Amino acid sequence: MQFRQKALSKLQSPEELDLPVRLARPQGRLVLAVTFLVMLAAAYWALTGSVSASQSAPGVLTGPQGGYVLESPVTGQVTRVLAAEGDSLTPGAPLLLVATDEGDEEVAAVAGGRVTTLIAREGAVLTAGDEVATLEHPPQGDEPLVAVLYLPGDSASAVPVGARVDLDVQSAPRERFGVLRGRVQAVGGAPQTPEQLAGFLGDAQLAASFAEQGNPVAVVVELERSPDTESGYRWSSAEGPPFVLDSRTPVTATIRLSEQRPVDWLLP
Numbered sequence: 001m002q003f004r005q006k007a008l009s010k011l012q013s014p015e016e017l018d019l020p021v022r023l024a025r026p027q028g029r030l031v032l033a034v035t036f037l038v039m040l041a042a043a044y045w046a047l048t049g050s051v052s053a054s055q056s057a058p059g060v061l062t063g064p065q066g067g068y069v070l071e072s073p074v075t076g077q078v079t080r081v082l083a084a085e086g087d088s089l090t091p092g093a094p095l096l097l098v099a100t101d102e103g104d105e106e107v108a109a110v111a112g113g114r115v116t117t118l119i120a121r122e123g124a125v126l127t128a129g130d131e132v133a134t135l136e137h138p139p140q141g142d143e144p145l146v147a148v149l150y151l152p153g154d155s156a157s158a159v160p161v162g163a164r165v166d167l168d169v170q171s172a173p174r175e176r177f178g179v180l181r182g183r184v185q186a187v188g189g190a191p192q193t194p195e196q197l198a199g200f201l202g203d204a205q206l207a208a209s210f211a212e213q214g215n216p217v218a219v220v221v222e223l224e225r226s227p228d229t230e231s232g233y234r235w236s237s238a239e240g241p242p243f244v245l246d247s248r249t250p251v252t253a254t255i256r257l258s259e260q261r262p263v264d265w266l267l268p
Helices: 002-012 026-048 194-201 204-210
Strands: 051-062 067-071 076-081 093-100 103-109 113-118 131-136 146-151 164-169 180-187 217-223 250-260
Touching: 051 217, 067 113, 067 194, 093 131, 103 131, 146 164, 146 180, 146 194, 146 250, 164 217, 194 204
Parallel strands: none
Antiparallel strands: 051 146, 051 250, 067 131, 076 093, 093 103, 113 131, 146 217, 164 180, 164 250, 180 217
16 A cells, blocks of 8 residues: 555656756765866966977087097007007197017197097007097087087987987986986987998997987987186086096987877877
8 A cells, every 4th residue: 555655646646746856966066076177187288388308419529620540650669659548639749669670660630639549559560551540529618518419310310400318428427417418409410330430430430329220310419618617617516526527428318209188199
């Protein structure tokens, strides 16, 4: 009898129009509000935010003119070494004294420059054409160092001139001194052969290491100057390392490519 009474009541008011309709529980409204706010924040970021892509590359600090390999013009035995690594020589200054069949001969630094690597040692026997030293071409005036990076051709083509570059310097640990700041000054137009690399770097082994993955393209980075650091260049830290940077120091670069708005990815 009780069930029959409920059925009659249902028939009398089938739509229950006299009862309030509950659209959602309070918890559901909270989830809906949070979802709306997240979507609104994402849309704002997509329209006004930016994402910066980056490219990593190995390189080396060097003088703007690069270096060269000095070869012995004579055959004989080295009797005396007249210079040391780090010495700056004027053009024609003697580097070695070699005993030959025709008497003692000097091996001179033809173009002058700073001795970066001394290969020949006292007592070594040389044949004409042997490499005896590598030298860095002397700077023109007060030219600062540059960083030369080597990238695969397809990667180098995406690097714009003026892009910001952060350089991890091998002799200055990032954890203590931060990174060296610079900007892309020039991007090479064609890949370089190992011979071209060695001609600029003045070091066949170093050139071979950069050419391991094929003939790379050179990217020249101008280092930002600062009068407030010992090195004379700007670092991410306040003072940078307490010493002068040396050429031929290996670096690892992070090149900051052009920034894009996330919404650009959705546009044709």
